[in-house]
Amino acid sequence: MGVKPTEEQVAARDMFLAGGELALVAGAGTGKTSTLVLMAGATRKRGLYVAFNKAIADEARQRFGANVDCRTAHSLAHRAVGRNYQERLSRSARLPSREAARLLGIHRDLWVSSRPISCGHQARLVMGMIRRFCYSTDRQLMARHLERVNGLDLAAQDQVARVLLPYACRAWDDICSPDGKLRFEHDHYLKMWALTEPTLAADFVLLDEAQDTNPVLEEVFLAQSAQRVCVGDPAQQIYGWRNARDVMTGFPADHLYLTKSFRFGPRIARTANRWLRHAESALQLTGNSATDSRVGSAVEVDAVLCRGNADAMQEVLGFLERGVPVALTGGGGALRNIAQAAEALKAGRRTTHPELFLFTSWADVQEYAENDTAGQDLKAIVTLVDTYGPDVIMDAVDRLTGERAAKVTVSTAHKAKGREWSRVRIGDGFAAPSVDDDGNPRPLRASEARLIYVAVTRARHHLDPTGITWIDDYEKATEATGDGTVAGRPMIEFSLTRQLKHPSSPMSQFLAQHLPNSAAVVQDYLRWIGDLPRPVQPLEVKYPDWSALGHAIDFRLRLSLGSPFGEPVNIGVGTLGSDVPFRGAPAPPVRDALYRAGSDLLSVVDSYLNGDDGLQGEILARLCFVAAYYEDIYRTGEIRRYSMLADATPATTLDSLLTAVPDYAIEDINRQLAIAEEPFGPFRELPATARICGPAFLGSQDIGGADADFILDGLLLDCKAAIQPRGLGRDEIYQLAGYLLLDYDDRYGIDRVGLYLSRQGGLVTWSVPDFLRRLGATGPVGDLRRRLREHLHHRRGDRRAISP
Numbered sequence: 001m002g003v004k005p006t007e008e009q010v011a012a013r014d015m016f017l018a019g020g021e022l023a024l025v026a027g028a029g030t031g032k033t034s035t036l037v038l039m040a041g042a043t044r045k046r047g048l049y050v051a052f053n054k055a056i057a058d059e060a061r062q063r064f065g066a067n068v069d070c071r072t073a074h075s076l077a078h079r080a081v082g083r084n085y086q087e088r089l090s091r092s093a094r095l096p097s098r099e100a101a102r103l104l105g106i107h108r109d110l111w112v113s114s115r116p117i118s119c120g121h122q123a124r125l126v127m128g129m130i131r132r133f134c135y136s137t138d139r140q141l142m143a144r145h146l147e148r149v150n151g152l153d154l155a156a157q158d159q160v161a162r163v164l165l166p167y168a169c170r171a172w173d174d175i176c177s178p179d180g181k182l183r184f185e186h187d188h189y190l191k192m193w194a195l196t197e198p199t200l201a202a203d204f205v206l207l208d209e210a211q212d213t214n215p216v217l218e219e220v221f222l223a224q225s226a227q228r229v230c231v232g233d234p235a236q237q238i239y240g241w242r243n244a245r246d247v248m249t250g251f252p253a254d255h256l257y258l259t260k261s262f263r264f265g266p267r268i269a270r271t272a273n274r275w276l277r278h279a280e281s282a283l284q285l286t287g288n289s290a291t292d293s294r295v296g297s298a299v300e301v302d303a304v305l306c307r308g309n310a311d312a313m314q315e316v317l318g319f320l321e322r323g324v325p326v327a328l329t330g331g332g333g334a335l336r337n338i339a340q341a342a343e344a345l346k347a348g349r350r351t352t353h354p355e356l357f358l359f360t361s362w363a364d365v366q367e368y369a370e371n372d373t374a375g376q377d378l379k380a381i382v383t384l385v386d387t388y389g390p391d392v393i394m395d396a397v398d399r400l401t402g403e404r405a406a407k408v409t410v411s412t413a414h415k416a417k418g419r420e421w422s423r424v425r426i427g428d429g430f431a432a433p434s435v436d437d438d439g440n441p442r443p444l445r446a447s448e449a450r451l452i453y454v455a456v457t458r459a460r461h462h463l464d465p466t467g468i469t470w471i472d473d474y475e476k477a478t479e480a481t482g483d484g485t486v487a488g489r490p491m492i493e494f495s496l497t498r499q500l501k502h503p504s505s506p507m508s509q510f511l512a513q514h515l516p517n518s519a520a521v522v523q524d525y526l527r528w529i530g531d532l533p534r535p536v537q538p539l540e541v542k543y544p545d546w547s548a549l550g551h552a553i554d555f556r557l558r559l560s561l562g563s564p565f566g567e568p569v570n571i572g573v574g575t576l577g578s579d580v581p582f583r584g585a586p587a588p589p590v591r592d593a594l595y596r597a598g599s600d601l602l603s604v605v606d607s608y609l610n611g612d613d614g615l616q617g618e619i620l621a622r623l624c625f626v627a628a629y630y631e632d633i634y635r636t637g638e639i640r641r642y643s644m645l646a647d648a649t650p651a652t653t654l655d656s657l658l659t660a661v662p663d664y665a666i667e668d669i670n671r672q673l674a675i676a677e678e679p680f681g682p683f684r685e686l687p688a689t690a691r692i693c694g695p696a697f698l699g700s701q702d703i704g705g706a707d708a709d710f711i712l713d714g715l716l717l718d719c720k721a722a723i724q725p726r727g728l729g730r731d732e733i734y735q736l737a738g739y740l741l742l743d744y745d746d747r748y749g750i751d752r753v754g755l756y757l758s759r760q761g762g763l764v765t766w767s768v769p770d771f772l773r774r775l776g777a778t779g780p781v782g783d784l785r786r787r788l789r790e791h792l793h794h795r796r797g798d799r800r801a802i803s804p
């Protein structure tokens with residue numbers, strides 16, 4: 001390193017030399033590669049640097065010493081596995097999809113919702129399933145690997161997925177065979193390599209851009225016994241692309257920070273920091289005082305960064321009108337394809353565009369986009385075409401200039417990642433959050449703030465923030481509600497889990513202050529779940545109702561312990577029997593029918609628990625699944641669009657609801673119950689008084705409720721039906737801590753706390769003293785309970801004092 005390393009860079013090197021694993025959080029422009037070179041240059045051990053792409057690996061090779069092998073994940077996989085397929089790779093010209101269909105044995109159009117999917121398109125969807133499988137850590141192909149098919153409702157997509165799954169399995173067999181015939185891609189051997197659970201030949205492994213890691217690589221990296229270092233910037237995670245995942249945040253090791261940016265001066269750093277705060281990042285950057293940087297409107301810029309294609313097109317048209325040579329990052333090919341497809345549909349012709357092939361007219365696309373909740377990409381396409389028209393778009397694309405010759409480059413923020421320009425303007429497409437019924441701004445989403453953080457940190461000397469000046473008003477408005485309310489509602493009235501989503505809520509503040517070390521427990525938990533078996537999960541359904549399944553298994557476990565469903569279900573049923581208005585409330589006759597069905601449900605469960613009725617496992621699973629939708633009314637205050645109760649009629653009965661429970665749900669609940677047999681067996685032996693389901697705490701009434709799952713002989717247990725238990729963390733740990741402390745009067749004698757992972761059959765527990773010690777508790781449990789009670793009473797008093 002030619003320059004003097006900063007203290008943070010030296011600290012990273014020293015920790016590395018001491019043999020520690022670490023997550024190096026490196027803000028934009030903070031000299032990430034220089035730091036890795038500094039670390040690796042201080043040892044003679046053999047290292048492996050895993051780069052994001054080939055260009056970065058090639059450049060790194062010039063900078064690292066001879067002890068470090070610089071590779072991409074694909075090149076590692078190629079050396080190990082891919083070269084056996086070299087012959088297939090090199091002759092892997094695009095295989096026409098009709099030919100792929102023939103090889104797969106797809107001979108007939110598939111009709112769904114009165115639309116035909118041709119053999120060629122079916123083959124394309126099958127190869128798409130393979131692609132999604134290859135970007136996952138799944139061990140087998142499943143229905144949900146089918147990508148979204150625009151133009152079909154959820155049930156129809158499910159049907160397509162079911163039909164195509166066997167073909168996808170056949171396709172994967174072909175791909176894995178050395179003399180297979182289907183197109184062979186680089187991601188295929190990457191997946192095959194990962195399935196061999198490889199050991200990387202190195203004493204230490206440096207994983208770059210770890211905030212955006214392919215899940216396949218993540219799994220390989222995490223399984224290594226070599227010293228592991230991951231580096232990147234979680235605040236720059238903006239791609240859900242290829243299921244990319246953030247390895248850094250939950251990485252069980254010390255986290256060190258690089259905060260001095262060499263790219264820009266203090267003014268741009270200040271703007272970046274503002275967005276980092278909204279992105280919920282703890283990172284704050286210091287600018288380089290040697291670099292002059294300005295923030296303010298600029299007459300001329302080198303780049304304009306936009307939110308999406310539609311506002312990028314508006315910028316391009318503006319420059320063309322003024323005769324300024326303009327480039328678009330990534331070129332105009334994708335826009336041209338959209339415009340051509342739209343033109344065809346408008347003229348009543350079909351198109352082969354992968355997002356639009358099922359539609360027969362442009363009006364059809366517009367209607368689908370309008371009524372569809374998940375199709376954000378499709379909405380963006382419709383806005384673009386409807387705003388400018390296909391002709392204008394194609395004409396603009398024809399008049400684009402290459403980046404070298406252009407005077408200005410227009411880019412989406414996504415495509416600007418990893419790049420920098422001297423003068424950057426932020427375009428108008430980044431809209432301020434909308435306001436709610438009371439005129440309060442809805443919260444700015446952290447993912448949106450991350451995108452804007454990436455955009456503003458592309459500027460070296462001059463940042464023109466014209467498109468995002470609304471942040472001033474937003475901050476003023478949210479400061480005004482910084483008195484402990486969200487959208488006019490005091491946060492103290494939120495339930496425990498909802499409070500934990502807001503760092504400034506009374507529960508979050510108390511826990512952060514008195515049990516500051518949640519990361520230590522999370523790390524302990526992550527270490528522990530490393531050896532769990534793969535999750536039980538529905539394989540043949542594209543859109544399982546995860547929320548209902550999660551609650552249903554909780555209910556099923558309660559029944560197995562001899563307990564009823566609990567208050568929230570009763571309240572859900574009671575709400576239907578009342579006149580209280582709520583969102584999605586059905587017409588009175590339907591409401592009556594649902595109320596009767598719900599009351600019957602509760603009576604059936606009561607007689608079962610009294611031993612009057614010996615119900616079979618299948619019926620019990622159905623009852624639990626239906627109960628989950630009644631409980632959902634209590635949790636959300638509405639009947640949601642996808643609730644099975646939303647389809648009710650005046651003729652609905654408990655029997656008709658039970659019959660409508662899908663087979664996959666019964667199977668899933670029963671499989672989870674089967675793996676709970678061993679861990680839950682001992683709990684069933686406990687005397688009834690030691691088995692408490694759905695306990696209510698004295699402190700629950702000081703907030704808007706806190707519904708724990710179980711207390712079993714002093715063990716407070718929360719049941720989680722997560723597929724990816726790595727996704728659990730601080731909130732779940734604080735949830736346990738919250739329940740523990742809300743038991744003000746020690747009514748339940750809680751002496752252990754834990755999580756039960758129902759899809760893996762895993763039970764992780766801590767004794768209360770150990771749990772509190774790891775959390776860095778500021779006092780013994782009795783003391784904390786007393787202080788929490790005072791804190792909540794004080795906050796309630798504050799509310800009363802300011803309420804009229």
Ligand SMILES: Nc1ncnc2c1ncn2[C@@H]1O[C@H](COP(=O)(O)OP(=O)(O)OP(=O)(O)O)[C@@H](O)[C@H]1O
Nearest residue numbers: 003004005006026028029030031032033034035262
């Ligand atoms: N301690 C330092 N003092 C002065 N300049 C430094 C220091 N560390 C790094 N730099 C400079 O910062 C610039 C970026 O460094 P580097 O190439 O290591 O970053 P990178 O890996 O491209 O990623 P990023 O810039 O996003 O952190 C380079 O010009 C480098 O010389």
